[in-house]
Amino acid sequence: SFRFPPLHETQRNLEGYVGFANLPNQVYRKSVKRGFEFTLMVVGESGLGKSTLINSLFLTDLYSKDYPGPSQRIKKTVQVEQSKVLIKEGGVQLTLTIVDTPGFGDAVDNSNCWQPVINYIDSKCEDFLNAESRVNRRSMPDNRVHCCLYFIAPSGHGLKPLDIEFMKRLHDKVNVIPLIAKADTLTPEECQLFKKQIMKEIQEHKIKIYEFPDTEDDEDNKLIRKIKEKMPLAVVGSNVVIEVNGKKVRGRQYPWGVAEVENGEHCDFTVLRNMLIRTHMQDLKDVTNNVHYENYRSKKLAAVTCNGVDTTKTKGQLTKSPLAQMEEERREHVMKMKKMEAEMEQVFEMKVKEKKQKLKDSEAELERRHEQMKRNLEAQYKDLEEKRRVFEDEKNNWEAQQRILEQQKLDKEKFF
Amino acid sequence: IGNPVVGCGGSTLLGYIGIDTIIEQMRKKTMKTGFEFNIMVVGHSGLGKSTLVNTLFKSQVSRKSAGWARDEKIPKTVEIKSVSHVIEEGGVKMKLTVVDTPGFGDQINNDNCWEPISKYINEQFEKFLKEEVNITRKKRIPDTRVHCCIYFISPTGHTLRQLDMEFMKRLSHSVNIIPVIAKADTMTIEERQEFKQRVRKELEMSGIEFYPQKEFDDDMEDKSDNDKIRETMPFAVVGSDKEYQVNNKRVLGRKTAWGIVEVENPNHCEFAQLRDFLIRSHLQDLKEVTHNIHYETYRAKRLNDNGGLHPISTNGTHDSNL
Numbered sequence: 118s119f120r121f122p123p124l125h126e127t128q129r130n131l132e133g134y135v136g137f138a139n140l141p142n143q144v145y146r147k148s149v150k151r152g153f154e155f156t157l158m159v160v161g162e163s164g165l166g167k168s169t170l171i172n173s174l175f176l177t178d179l180y181s182k183d184y185p186g187p188s189q190r191i192k193k194t195v196q197v198e199q200s201k202v203l204i205k206e207g208g209v210q211l212t213l214t215i216v217d218t219p220g221f222g223d224a225v226d227n228s229n230c231w232q233p234v235i236n237y238i239d240s241k242c243e244d245f246l247n248a249e250s251r252v253n254r255r256s257m258p259d260n261r262v263h264c265c266l267y268f269i270a271p272s273g274h275g276l277k278p279l280d281i282e283f284m285k286r287l288h289d290k291v292n293v294i295p296l297i298a299k300a301d302t303l304t305p306e307e308c309q310l311f312k313k314q315i316m317k318e319i320q321e322h323k324i325k326i327y328e329f330p331d332t333e334d335d336e337d338n339k340l341i342r343k344i345k346e347k348m349p350l351a352v353v354g355s356n357v358v359i360e361v362n363g364k365k366v367r368g369r370q371y372p373w374g375v376a377e378v379e380n381g382e383h384c385d386f387t388v389l390r391n392m393l394i395r396t397h398m399q400d401l402k403d404v405t406n407n408v409h410y411e412n413y414r415s416k417k418l419a420a421v422t423c424n425g426v427d428t429t430k431t432k433g434q435l436t437k438s439p440l441a442q443m444e445e446e447r448r449e450h451v452m453k454m455k456k457m458e459a460e461m462e463q464v465f466e467m468k469v470k471e472k473k474q475k476l477k478d479s480e481a482e483l484e485r486r487h488e489q490m491k492r493n494l495e496a497q498y499k500d501l502e503e504k505r506r507v508f509e510d511e512k513n514n515w516e517a518q519q520r521i522l523e524q525q526k527l528d529k530e531k532f533f
Numbered sequence: 534i535g536n537p538v539v540g541c542g543g544s545t546l547l548g549y550i551g552i553d554t555i556i557e558q559m560r561k562k563t564m565k566t567g568f569e570f571n572i573m574v575v576g577h578s579g580l581g582k583s584t585l586v587n588t589l590f591k592s593q594v595s596r597k598s599a600g601w602a603r604d605e606k607i608p609k610t611v612e613i614k615s616v617s618h619v620i621e622e623g624g625v626k627m628k629l630t631v632v633d634t635p636g637f638g639d640q641i642n643n644d645n646c647w648e649p650i651s652k653y654i655n656e657q658f659e660k661f662l663k664e665e666v667n668i669t670r671k672k673r674i675p676d677t678r679v680h681c682c683i684y685f686i687s688p689t690g691h692t693l694r695q696l697d698m699e700f701m702k703r704l705s706h707s708v709n710i711i712p713v714i715a716k717a718d719t720m721t722i723e724e725r726q727e728f729k730q731r732v733r734k735e736l737e738m739s740g741i742e743f744y745p746q747k748e749f750d751d752d753m754e755d756k757s758d759n760d761k762i763r764e765t766m767p768f769a770v771v772g773s774d775k776e777y778q779v780n781n782k783r784v785l786g787r788k789t790a791w792g793i794v795e796v797e798n799p800n801h802c803e804f805a806q807l808r809d810f811l812i813r814s815h816l817q818d819l820k821e822v823t824h825n826i827h828y829e830t831y832r833a834k835r836l837n838d839n840g841g842l843h844p845i846s847t848n849g850t851h852d853s854n855l
Contacts, residue, residue, distance in 0.1 A: 164689020226642045270687075271719075278607065279641050302601050302719045304687075306791055369721055372800050374792025382790050465830020 152210035155398060156199075156293070157240075159215065159267025160224040160234060160283070164296035173367065174390055175376060177202060180529050195220040195230045197237040216262060222279055227419075231283045238290050242413040252440075263405045264327070264393070265291045268298040269349065275314045284324045290409055292327040293399050294393075295319070300351030300384045301369060301376040308351050315349055329392075330400060330514050344392060350385040353378050371519050473476055512522035562658055564608030567619075567675045568815065573708070574631065575650060576685025577638030577701065580715035584682075585772035586631050588785060588796060589808055590620060608636040613648040632679060636695050647700045654679050654707050658831040665832075679729075680823045681811070682708045685715040686732065686767060690724050693735050707827055709744035711811070711817055712736075717769030717792045717802045718787065725769050728783070733768060741827045743767075745815065749822055762810060768803040771796050 146488045160166045178476045183186075198217045216237065221230055265287060269280055284293055295315065297303075303311060319326060326348070329341045355378050359368050368377040378386050543777040580748065615632040632653070635644055657678045671734040682704065686697055701710055712732070717725060743766065750756040773796050776783045787832040796804045811819075 162689075164687070164691045223694060225699060226644045228642045270579065270718075274579045277578075277639060282641060299719050301789065302716050304787055371718070371721060371792065371794075373799075374789070375793050376789070376791050380790075 120404055126186055152212060153398075154192060154212045154214070154261050155402070156214040156260060156264075158218070158238075158262045158265040159394075160218045160232075160322060161298060163219065166267040166354050167217070167266075167268055167298070169356070170296075170298075172353060173354040173386070174355050174393065175202070175204060175213065176356075178398065195233045197233050212261065227279055230279075231286055234283075235290065236351040238287070241414065242410055243417070245410065246414055259402075261405055261410060262291050263398075264401045265293050266402070267293055269293045269295055269315065271297055271311070271351075272300040273303060273448055274309050275311075276318045281318065281322050281324070283320060284319070284326070288325040290455050292404055292409070293324075294327050296389065297349055297351040299353065301353045303351070312347070312351070313441060317338060326399070329397065345390055347388060350389045352386045352389055353384040354386070370510070424530060434467060440459065523527065564626075566673070567590060567629070568820075569628045570820070571630040571632065571677060571680050573634065573650075573654075573679045573682040575682060576715060577636065577687070577696075580685040580687060580774050581766050582633070582683075582685055582715075584774060585685075585713075585804075587716075587768060587774050588772040588804065589811065590618075592627060604793060606839075607639045609640070611636040611646050613653045618683075630677070633669065640852050643696055646696075647703055650700075650702060654704070655831065658707075658828055659835075661828065662832055662835060678823055678828060680819045682710050684710050684712045687710055688714055688716050688719040688728070688769075690728050691722055692731055696812060698735070698741070699715060701736070701743070705741050705743065709746075709822055709827070709829070711744050712767040713807060714767050714769040716771065718771050718789075720769070729765075729767060729769070735815055736769050744819065744822070746822075749826065765803065765806065768807040768810075770804045770807055771802040772804065811815065 120236060128441060141291050157171075163166055173456045181249075196219050198219065199214055201212060201214050204211045204213055218234055221227075221234070238261075245257070245259065245261055249256065261505070267280070267284060269276065281294075284295065287293055297308070297311065300308060329344060331338055331341065352375055353369065355367050357367065357369070359363050359370050359375050360366075361375050361377065362367070367376070367379060368375045377383050381387055572586070574586060574620050576582055613632060614633050614635065615630050617628060617630040618760075619628050621627070634650055634735055637643075638651070640646070660708060661674060661676065661678055684701060686699070687694065701712070704710060713730075714720075714725070714728065720728060741749070745759040745762060747756075747763075748757075750759055771787065771794055773785050773787050773794075775785065775787070777786050777788055778785070778846060779795060784793075786800070787794040787796075796799050799805055
């Protein structure tokens with residue numbers, strides 16, 4: 118980002134018009150041509166009006182009946198989902214990425230539900246780090262999370278243990294802006310007390326939320342101080358247009374009145390919108406780049422170079438040249454393929470062996486049965502033979518006896 | 534008086550006896566002895582439980598009687614804190630005990646946070662059972678059993694949370710659960726209707742029966758009355774102990790920048806319905822269902838488990854069989 122030199126440095130008076138006063142315009146024109154990117158993350162339990170607020174902030178239907186917001190899709194574990202939308206206004210193009218965390222804080226046991234969020238933020242920083250370290254850096258998309266809106270439930274008491282835990286873990290990774298959700302639940306007095314209590318607890322736990330930078334302009338500083346007094350911002354979202362006193366406003370219709378979204382007396386929505394989009398979007402990106410990203414980068418690089426031995430997951434990604442890295446990747450890939458091939462061959466061999474064995478076994482079985490049957494038959498045959506012999510014997514005996522009887526009879530007849 | 538009274542067998546009595554004065558006698562007795570009512574409130578912190586109880590009984594009866602104590606730390610485990618008051622109206626004395634459950638649902642890990650509550654409810658049943666089983670019993674057994682458990686549902690507008698389902702599933706068989714939608718001034722009327730429908734459907738699909746339970750409807754009249762109530766439940770309530778002037782009337786309400794939410798206005802919220810239901814029509818029924826059904830279930834289980842109980846004498850020299 119471009120900063121003018123401080124005024125106390127010696128200023129030379131120019132003798133004529135040089136023309137570099139036109140520099141900001143050139144920067145402006147180039148930026149407009151390039152377009153802008155902004156990634157906004159929303160975190161909070163389901164039912165706190167996150168989707169409605171996003172729709173209200175950017176006046177688009179990012180979430181609608183066809184593509185319902187995260188709360189309408191019940192999730193068993195915390196997911197991190199992103200949706201991109203291209204918004205154009207006055208010739209300026211903004212690629213807005215909204216990152217949702219459905220399922221956050223919704224389970225009975227919410228331990229570590231912040232881990233997927235941390236992983237996401239870290240992975241985007243890592244992507245950027247790798248892109249930065251590449252040889253060819255022509256297109257470097259910036260998908261880092263520039264701002265995290267954390268939704269606090271309007272209990273009126275204080276922060277919940279989950280709120281404290283989450284903010285403590287994320288305040289040095291991303292710009293955290295806490296918001297009081299569904300602020301139309303609270304009366305003005307309750308809201309004041311609630312805000313005071315939250316800020317007190319934030320200080321107690323040493324949570325570093327996003328701080329608005331002081332400018333040199335006194336007027337701006339006054340505004341900034343006013344915003345700071347209102348933190349955390351109490352917001353109400355709605356895209357429903359209602360007529361109040363002849364005017365069309367966005368709001369929520371109750372039997373006792375209409376809560377107007379853009380009315381400063383009713384809630385801090387306009388403050389949030391102005392701050393997020395109209396005045397501090399660039400600063401959020403700068404802080405992300407200069408503070409949070411640098412934090413991440415130095416931690417990552419220190420881990421790699423410190424021991425000489427790589428302690429990070431990705432091996433030697435930053436100490437080798439990209440070409441060598443590509444070569445290594447290719448080799449790894451080839452080896453992996455070979456290994457897979459070998460494994461598949463092994464499996465194949467094993468299966469063939471198994472099949473052969475099975476066939477052998479069934480053959481043996483058949484043999485055995487054949488033998489068995491043969492023996493049975495032989496036994497039966499012998500048996501029959503035996504029986505026949507016995508029968509023959511008997512027959513012979515009987516015939517012999519008959520013959521004797523016949524002989525006796527003949528003898529008798531001879532006698533008489 | 535003067536109408537022929539028909540006796541049970543269908544025979545006409547020959548004069549006025551005065552059996553119907555028994556109702557008056559019961560009323561006199563009740564007024565003299567007064568009665569007890571124990572109500573438990575469950576829900577994670579910040580849902581307006583204490584405020585609602587104060588509003589219901591029009592007096593500072595909850596644990597946090599001095600408005601809401603913002604700087605009270607959330608306890609690390611669920612605690613059971615009960616506070617008793619004697620309130621009187623029209624000559625009738627009521628000993629009201631409010632049982633609060635701070636810490637429920639407030640931790641990061643809320644597994645089993647319903648157990649201390651379940652334990653407390655069973656402990657009260659146990660106390661009563663021990664007294665009942667004594668040889669020399671007290672004239673009136675002190676009744677600390679939980680007659681009604683008001684469960685506060687967070688007004689997300691979407692569905693019930695997992696914790697809500699778990700709690701109600703596990704406790705709907707030991708206590709009368711009355712679910713209410715807390716801080717109902719968060720939702721517009723349409724959002725409220727949709728939310729209620731979704732909640733009722735979810736409860737039905739999971740087989741969770743809240744009070745008044747369908748199976749305990751005595752007769753057709755009861756059933757039709759209770760059906761109407763069941764169709765409106767869970768009641769969307771708003772509580773407040775502050776008064777404001779609206780149309781020359783003093784009303785309990787909440788003053789926002791866009792209007793005053795009137796607690797007792799049926800167009801604004803269903804607090805009046807809850808109060809009438811809880812106190813003016815079903816108070817006695819809550820006690821009866823607790824005594825005849827929940828307590829009996831507990832008692833039967835205990836006796837079956839032990840294979841029979843011997844009554845114990847009050848001097849406690851014998852070991853209890855319990």
